[in-house]
Amino acid sequence: VAEPVKRAEQKERTRRAILDAALRLTAETGLAALSLRQVAKEVGIVPTAFYRHFDSIDALGLALVDESFGALRAMLRDVRRGGPAYDTIIDRSLEVLVEHVHAHQEHFRFIAREGAAGPPAVREAVLHQLELIDRELATDLAVITGGTWSHEDLLTLADLIVNSVVATAEAILAGRPEQEKELVERARRQLRMVLVGALNWRSQA
Amino acid sequence: VAEPVKRAEQKERTRRAILDAALRLTAETGLAALSLRQVAKEVGIVPTAFYRHFDSIDALGLALVDESFGALRAMLRDVRRGGPAYDTIIDRSLEVLVEHVHAHQEHFRFIAREGAAGPPAVREAVLHQLELIDRELATDLAVITGGTWSHEDLLTLADLIVNSVVATAEAILAGRPEQEKELVERARRQLRMVLVGALNWRSQA
DNA sequence: TGTACATCAGTGAACGCGCGTTCACTGATGTAC
DNA sequence: TGTACATCAGTGAACGCGCGTTCACTGATGTAC
Secondary structure (H helix, E strand, O other): OOHHHHHHHHHHHHHHHHHHHHHHHHHHHHHOOHHHHHHHHHOOOHHHHHHOOOOHHHHHHHHHHHHHHHHHHHHHHHHHHOOOOOHHHHHHHHHHHHHHHHHHHHHHHHHHHHHHHHHHHHHHHHHHHHHHHHHHHHHHHHHHHHOOOHHHHHHHHHHHHHHHHHHHHHHHOOOOOOHHHHHHHHHHHHHHHHHHHHHHHHHHO | OOHHHHHHHHHHHHHHHHHHHHHHHHHHHHHOOOOOOHHHHHHOHHHHHHHHHHOOOHHHHHHHHHHHHHHHHHHHHHHHHOOOOOOOOOOOHEEEEEEEEOOOOOHHHHHHHHHEEEEEEEEHHHHHHOOOOOOOHHHHHHOOOOOOHHHHHHHHHHHHHHHHHHHHHHHHOOOHHHHHHHHHHHHHHHHHHHHHHHHHHHOOO
8 A cells, every 4th residue: 555656756756846946946035035936936836736745934944954954964974985084184175065065056055044044943953953063073073183182172173163164165155256266275274274273272281 | 504403313213213123123034034014013103104214125234234333343343452462362352252242132143144144235235344354353463463474364364263253153142041151162262273273384384 | 583385204095916825626646346 | 457436736716914115195393584
């Protein structure tokens, strides 16, 4: 008594079309100003059909949060693939960042925008996911630093790095393409400053 | 033939009421989702009277950008008042930051929110103002570091500091009050890492 | 000081429009036998 | 395989509501003389 195939397929296709349309439309005005009717029109369905897929725009927003963090986590997996090779990690991470930021522009923009200004439920979901990523990075850093740092110190450093990288991604997306090289070079220097600073500061403490 | 006094006074009072109401109301949903009628209702005037003061919600938004950066610049003046006393500058700056963030919550939130998700004109105005502040900080840093750094290096460091501080302010405003001490302590360590790192990295370069 | 006129912040009715949501429906897809 | 029935994604009319904007207006404040 499994769900029939063809009908389910069509439903899934419409669901995808709704998610894609919403991601495209929110890029202009943000999720808070997005209407169900705009989405329906963009997809090519009647407004009421929206309810066959989502209870509300907020519910749609939460689905987009999941999807966007899927893209971000894929990026982090790519970064980790190289292992903790200490001397090349900054260059490699920035390469992966630039590649993913371009391939998933809309998802990155969505996270930045809705984390600052989304409807409360969406905003909270974004901030929660970012906190989880902070903690994951702290675990990675524990490996790189050889397990001698305290949990709190690792989180502090992870937070500093995540904030800088998020700011860099936002700047790349907001800026003109010809500024990109400059922004990446700046990020590279910043990460080096941070890494050198963390190690020196640590040995003084 | 100067503008008459009493009438102008009343007009200014209404203008202020509109700005205050808008700042209060946007805290919930963001400027993009704010309606002229909501503002008028909150102020206690008829919707059409809004046009006596602003051409559109966007124009009102730009006035709020000016006002919010007025608050931010007042903070920076307070920080600078202590002069470039190298060893206490981090502690003093964080004290001033915490004080101003609480006194002008709504303005800081406005900057963070509309810089990420405001209507295009407002968003651009916010990002432009932040860039100006980056450059001002770079000038301050030139004094602190004794004039031996390149312009580009100073901007890189300023950008790193501004991003961290903005992230800290956002975290304080988004978090629960009992987390504040922890967040400030984390910011303190981050700024020390950055300063130590910048100096060491610099001397290696 | 008193009067006649000008200014203009705020009013209130009206407009067409897009909004979210309800409801009964259609007809292709799927299931039971 | 063929038939009768069930499911359910998408339809289309209708609703009351808040929206931005227009327009002619009112009446207190201000100015000229």
